[in-house]
Amino acid sequence: MTHTTVPRTPAASRTGRDVRRPRVVGLLDAAVQRAPVVEVVAPAGAGKSTAVAQWAAGRPGVRVVDGGTPDLTASPRPAAGLLVVDDAHRAARADVAALVRDALTGRTGGVVLVGRADLLAETHRLRLTGDLAAVRAADLAFTAAEVRALAGAEVGPVGEEAAQRVVALTGGWPVAVRLALLAVAGDRDPSGALLRLGHDDLGADGYLLEQVLDRLDPRLRTFVLRATIDDVVDAPLAERLLDGGAALLDECVRLRLFLEPSGRARPVQRYRWNPVVAAGVRAIAGRREPATVAHLHRRAALHLARCAPDVAFEHALRAGDPALARDVLVQQWPDLVVAARAGAAAALAARLPAPADVDADVRLVRDVGAPARTARSALVELLVAPTRVVPPGTRGAARAALGAVGPGGPGPAATLLARYVLARSDPADPPADDAVTQTLWHVAAQAGAGGLPRLRAACLVEVALREVGTGPAEATVRAAAAAVDDVDDAGPLHVPLDLALGLHALWQLRTDRAGAHLRRAHDTRAAAGHADARRAAEVGLALLAALAHGVTPPAGDTVPPGPWAPVLALLRGALGAPDGARPPGARPDVVAPTTVGALLRDAVRAADAGRPAAAHELLEDAFEHAAPDETLLPLVPSSTPVRALLVAHLGWGTRHAPLVRRVLDVRGAGGPSRPVPALTAREGEVLVCLRAGMSSTEIAAALVLSVNTVKTHQRGLYRKLGVVDRREAVRQGLARGLLP
Numbered sequence: 001m002t003h004t005t006v007p008r009t010p011a012a013s014r015t016g017r018d019v020r021r022p023r024v025v026g027l028l029d030a031a032v033q034r035a036p037v038v039e040v041v042a043p044a045g046a047g048k049s050t051a052v053a054q055w056a057a058g059r060p061g062v063r064v065v066d067g068g069t070p071d072l073t074a075s076p077r078p079a080a081g082l083l084v085v086d087d088a089h090r091a092a093r094a095d096v097a098a099l100v101r102d103a104l105t106g107r108t109g110g111v112v113l114v115g116r117a118d119l120l121a122e123t124h125r126l127r128l129t130g131d132l133a134a135v136r137a138a139d140l141a142f143t144a145a146e147v148r149a150l151a152g153a154e155v156g157p158v159g160e161e162a163a164q165r166v167v168a169l170t171g172g173w174p175v176a177v178r179l180a181l182l183a184v185a186g187d188r189d190p191s192g193a194l195l196r197l198g199h200d201d202l203g204a205d206g207y208l209l210e211q212v213l214d215r216l217d218p219r220l221r222t223f224v225l226r227a228t229i230d231d232v233v234d235a236p237l238a239e240r241l242l243d244g245g246a247a248l249l250d251e252c253v254r255l256r257l258f259l260e261p262s263g264r265a266r267p268v269q270r271y272r273w274n275p276v277v278a279a280g281v282r283a284i285a286g287r288r289e290p291a292t293v294a295h296l297h298r299r300a301a302l303h304l305a306r307c308a309p310d311v312a313f314e315h316a317l318r319a320g321d322p323a324l325a326r327d328v329l330v331q332q333w334p335d336l337v338v339a340a341r342a343g344a345a346a347a348l349a350a351r352l353p354a355p356a357d358v359d360a361d362v363r364l365v366r367d368v369g370a371p372a373r374t375a376r377s378a379l380v381e382l383l384v385a386p387t388r389v390v391p392p393g394t395r396g397a398a399r400a401a402l403g404a405v406g407p408g409g410p411g412p413a414a415t416l417l418a419r420y421v422l423a424r425s426d427p428a429d430p431p432a433d434d435a436v437t438q439t440l441w442h443v444a445a446q447a448g449a450g451g452l453p454r455l456r457a458a459c460l461v462e463v464a465l466r467e468v469g470t471g472p473a474e475a476t477v478r479a480a481a482a483a484v485d486d487v488d489d490a491g492p493l494h495v496p497l498d499l500a501l502g503l504h505a506l507w508q509l510r511t512d513r514a515g516a517h518l519r520r521a522h523d524t525r526a527a528a529g530h531a532d533a534r535r536a537a538e539v540g541l542a543l544l545a546a547l548a549h550g551v552t553p554p555a556g557d558t559v560p561p562g563p564w565a566p567v568l569a570l571l572r573g574a575l576g577a578p579d580g581a582r583p584p585g586a587r588p589d590v591v592a593p594t595t596v597g598a599l600l601r602d603a604v605r606a607a608d609a610g611r612p613a614a615a616h617e618l619l620e621d622a623f624e625h626a627a628p629d630e631t632l633l634p635l636v637p638s639s640t641p642v643r644a645l646l647v648a649h650l651g652w653g654t655r656h657a658p659l660v661r662r663v664l665d666v667r668g669a670g671g672p673s674r675p676v677p678a679l680t681a682r683e684g685e686v687l688v689c690l691r692a693g694m695s696s697t698e699i700a701a702a703l704v705l706s707v708n709t710v711k712t713h714q715r716g717l718y719r720k721l722g723v724v725d726r727r728e729a730v731r732q733g734l735a736r737g738l739l740p
Contacts, residue, residue, distance in 0.1 A: 019150050021051060024140060028055040028112075031133035032082060036103045036110040037126060041118055042137035043258050043274075044212055045175030048114050049086055051140060056084055067091040067115065072099065081109045089115035096120070104131055117255045124702035127692055128685075137256065141172025154181045155190045162191035169197060169275070173258075176276040179204055199279030208280045212257075223248040224257070225288075227273075228281040229296040230304070230311065232262050234270040240303050241296060261695075267486075269697070294319045301325075305332055306451040307488055310341075313348050322353050330361040334417035334447075335454040339491035342369040361411045416455060419443050424462045437463055444483075454490065457483035461493055464500040469563040472507040472629040473500075495521050495530040499537050501724070503567050506540065508630040509666045512722030515544050536564045543571045547636070547666060570633055596626045597634035600642070607645050615645060616652045623656040635663045679738065683717045686710060687733050690726045 028051070031038045040048050056062045061081025065072065067090035083103075088096060096119050103111040113119055126132035142150070144163040151158040170176035179202045184193035213221050226241045227233045227249065238245030252259055253271065262272035286293050297319035304312040309332035316325035329348050336345040346369020349362050423439045444459035457480070464480040467473035477500055484490045484497050502517030521537035599622035606615035626632055637643035646664055654660055679687065682703070689699040696714070700707045718724060721732040733739040 019146075019153050020054065021146055023143070023146070024051045024135075025055045027135055027139050028052065031135055032110055032112065035126075035131055035133035037100050037120075037132045038110065038112045038135065039118065039120070039123075039132065040112065040114040040135045040140075041116070041256060042140050043116055043256050045173060045207070046137050046140045047174035048140065050174075052084060052086065052112065052114050061109070071095070082112060083109065084112040084114065086114045088113040088119055089117055091119075093119070124694070124698055127694070128689060128702045137173075137260070140174065142167065142170075142174055142177045143172065147177055150177065151181055151190065154178075155185050155187070158191045158194060162194040165195050165197070169199065170202075171274050171276065173274050173276055175207065176202060176204055176274075179207070179276075199276060200283065202276060202280070204276050204280035205283045208277060209284055213281070213284065219244075220248055220251060224252070224281060225285045226292075226296055227252075228278045228285070229293070230300050230315070231275065231278050232270050232272050233259075234268045236268065237300065237303050240299055269695075298324065301328060306453060309333070309335060310344055310348060317351070326352055326359065326362065329365060330359075330411055331413050331450075332452065333365045334413050335452050337368065337417060338454045338458045338493070339489050341491070345369050361414065364411075364414055413450065413452065416443055416447055416450065416452065420447075420455060420459055420462075423459075437466055440466075453483070453487045454493070457487055457490065457493055461497050461500060465496055465503075466563045468500050468503045468507070469566045472504055472631055474504070474629060477501060477504045492530060495524060495537075496533050498524075499533050499540075499564065502537065502540060503564055506544070506567060506571065507633050509632040509636070509662050510722065511544055511548065511666055513724055515541065516722075516724045516728060518544070532562050533564075536562060536568065539568055540564075540571075543568065547571070567633065571636075594634075596622050596631055599625065600635055604642055604645060607641070612648075616649055619645065619649050620654055620656070623654065623659055627656055627659060630659070632659060632663055636666060637663070679717065679720060680713070682713050683720070684738070686713045687717055687729060687738060690714075691730045691733065691739055 028038070028040070040052060042048050053064070056064055059082075062084060063081065064084040064086060067085050067087035069091075072085065072091055072095040083099065085091060085096070085099065096113065099108075099111045100113075100120060102108045120126065120132070123132065127134075144160060144167050147163040147166045148158055148160070151163070166177055166180050170180055180194065180197055181190075183197060183201050183203065184190045187193040213224065216224065223238070223242055223245060227238055227245065229241065230237065233249060235246035235249055238249040242248065249271070258274040258277040259271040260274075262270040282293075297315045298321060301312045301315035301319060301321075301324055304315065305328045309328055312328045312332075313325050316322070316328055325348075329345065329352070333345040333349075336342065346366045349366040349369070352359075352362060419439065420443050423436050423443070440459045440463045444456045444463070447453075447456035447459060460476070460480040460483045464473060464476045467476045480497055480500060484493050498517045498521035502514045502521060505511075505514035505517060518537045518540045522534055522541060599618050603615045603618035603622065606612075606618055622635060626635060635646075637646055643664065646660055650657060650660055682705075685703055686699060689702060694702065696707050696710050699705075700710045703710070705713075714726075714729075718729055721729055721736075723729045723732055730739070
């Protein structure tokens with residue numbers, strides 16, 4: 001593929017005057033003090049040269065040269081100062097490599113490379129070793145305070161709300177900020193004018209056409225004109241919009257062509273266009289090829305229907321295809337309901353033109369998202385709040401409605417949503433009810449086949465909650481977590497999922513991990529729609545605190561009804577809670593935990609009867625039953641004699657010493673953190689990379705490993721630290737002295 005040099009904004013095209021930006025100057029100061037090599041990398045119009053010029057002004061020992069200078073290595077270089085190469089993307093790669101090598105070996109002072117794309121093949125390695133610091137487009141983007149300072153110099157004072165509006169509209173892209181201010185120059189009320197400003201008012205399309213698009217390789221130019229049809233692009237969408245689009249997207253990323261990563265890779269990385277760039281390029285494409293633009297909107301609608309139905313709906317309408325918009329909505333609206341966005345689905349239904357607006361399926365979408373209506377059918381009553389308990393009468397009437405066929409009956413997608421709500425909403429269904437669980441599995445399979453990933457994830461999360469209430473459920477919990485991880489905007493599903501993950505860890509007495517998940521289930525803003533699950537997480541956290549400090553929980557911490565009740569009641573009983581309805585030592589009526597608990601009680605009786613050999617044989621049998629799934633919660637010592645028996649069991653000799661120690665360590669372990677198992681060399685390297693903010697793909701490149709191998713090391717690292725995500729891993733690494 002031809003590598004294209006993105007054009008630099010000529011100095012003559014800049015508008016207005018420069019203002020001092022102490023924040024950016026401070027970032028550059030910190031970068032050159034931290035590393036011998038600094039990259040200032042951002043696309044056109046990001047103000048790189050201006051920022052570096054401000055920083056270099058008045059600093060002795062700083063020499064600035066242009067990247068287009070022939071034979072850069074022959075230019076005079078400071079022995080101890082800094083060499084700044086502006087427009088470094090214009091320089092020969094060999095010259096850049098030589099400058100970097102001299103800076104790293106100390107032959108010269110440091111080097112600052114200013115350009116539009118990463119110039120160093122070993123960028124990841126240099127970041128890992130601390131020899132490279134970077135200032136990126138996000139660092140150069142204007143803040144609201146900087147917008148106000150620039151506005152004061154250009155158009156007059158503006159308010160904070162107007163400045164925030166400019167940042168939201170432009171993404172802080174410096175050239176777009178200047179265009180926004182230029183658009184309101186001369187207005188008597190610049191603040192009000194900025195608040196009314198839209199992307200189309202900036203006039204960025206002229207700048208983009210002259211300074212960017214017309215200077216690109218023709219095939220890359222075509223790609224940008226097509227791929228900006230949506231604000232977000234990934235390799236599959238790029239390929240659908242243009243043959244070879246995935247490779248062209250990689251080229252845009254390499255050139256940092258107004259793209260930033262959007263979220264994490266799942267399983268492919270998505271990128272978000274700068275909003276001003278996307279709007280400007282769409283305006284250019286609309287003028288040049290309106291028929292092609294409509295075709296691209298239709299392709300985008302078909303591609304995005306499953307992962308982003310509301311966005312796909314918009315594309316269908318822009319393509320002038322209301323029938324496609326109707327199909328997207330009717331087929332995908334249950335996913336919006338599961339994500340707590342029924343109101344958004346109803347708003348989309350209201351935008352459909354006649355006769356689609358009187359379609360029975362469209363009417364159902366509209367009614368479910370309109371809670372103010374007074375007269376609602378049983379089916380609508382069932383679906384308006386899928387996380388609540390539904391009265392038996394409504395359930396019966398809704399079941400009858402599901403049996404209707406013909407024009408008046410619900411469509412396939414609505415039927416699946418209703419079956420899911422019916423299965424999860426009846427409090428009379430016991431958590432281990434096989435029929436309900438089988439229904440949820442069946443609906444999950446049909447939702448997956450029907451392109452409803454959020455509904456599928458919701459079913460699997462509900463199954464996980466039901467199964468984990470009565471014992472560890474490794475496979476089910478993993479399947480639920482993977483399903484939620486695979487969808488964008490999972491919304492409130494994270495609350496019951498974190499609760500399930502926390503309870504699963506609780507069964508295995510992995511208390512650090514259990515606490516992390518239960519805290520997330522309790523604290524997340526989405527928890528408001530899951531009051532019972534949030535209360536269960538709150539009780540679980542209180543019980544964990546009691547367990548860690550070796551105290552009896554207060555009687556007021558009663559377990560809320562739900563599938564989580566058995567495991568939380570079991571923990572309360574193990575802690576000697578005074579309000580337990582079960583006799584001491586009783587366990588929920590389920591096979592594996594009951595067997596483990598019964599064997600423990602038999603072992604205690606044998607020890608009390610003076611039969612130590614029989615007691616230890618029974619206790620070993622209990623650990624044999626507990627070991628496969630690590631069902632350790634029933635073995636938590638509820639009294640001193642039980643603890644003494646467990647301690648003696650270690651001396652007696654057991655094949656399960658690590659599990660016995662975990663059971664003994666869990667109670668009264670609220671003091672200093674227990675030692676972390678030694679990290680492997682690779683796990684230590686991965687932890688350092690996580691602290692540097694590197695993605696799994698970047699870590700793989702830096703360590704010359706596959707992404708899967710990196711993820712294996714991450715899982716081992718998380719397990720040893722007792723954490724569930726990279727942020728917690730870094731925090732624990734710092735707290736435990738594993739990071740400098």
